[in-house]
Amino acid sequence: MASPHRIGVDDPDVDMDLAQRLLCRDELFTGEVAEYQNGQLVCLDDYVNGVRDGSSRAWYPDGTLKLEGTVRNGVALGEFKEWHANGVLKSRQMFDNYLYDLREESVWDEEGRLVRDWHRE
Template sequence: MRRVDADDPEVDIDTGHRMLYRDELFTGEVAEHQGEQIVCLDVYLDGIRNGLTRMWYPDGTLKLEGNVLNGVASGEFREWHPNGVLKSRRYFDDDIYSLREETVWDEQGRVVRGWTRSKD
């Protein structure tokens, strides 16, 4: 899969918020770095985020992971505290692009908030 750096001067965003590379809609991975460390990696299809998205803390610890469908969160998204403990888990509906369920934990792994959308 083709990969470009988000800071490449040939990477741009058009008025429709689509990713361009060399003035063409981009398909592949877009990586963002902080120094030598990768801190964000997104998959694009025809200029739209579409696929796995990941973020890392500057030390390389995974920060966030989830899937995006046509530019919108889809399915499960997980986020971790810097110490590696799960921070949140969110579930998004694929068909209506909305948050269905969320659980949040503190840095010791204790649930601090839980929420589920009613089926009404």
């Protein structure tokens, strides 16, 4: 049976196997996985064969964007951004495209002031 394009993480047909891969109706899932709180979409991740792979986005309950980035084979890749609830950028992380390792990170407070700026040598 083919998996649906989008499922809810709390759907009764959704489970995890021993390898922590996402299953829908006992099959590895490929498509979008949504999480809702009080009817509001708060998280949306792409999965391929049961593993997070593709875009990853999260929102605050009021709909304000909270997090955005890309995951490949379950590991963060490239740029990830996170915002404070007031819409100000909270952090920017750059993950190595080959080593799947954090190579730089900048963090700002709720007023937009830089509080940390780190780069791997």
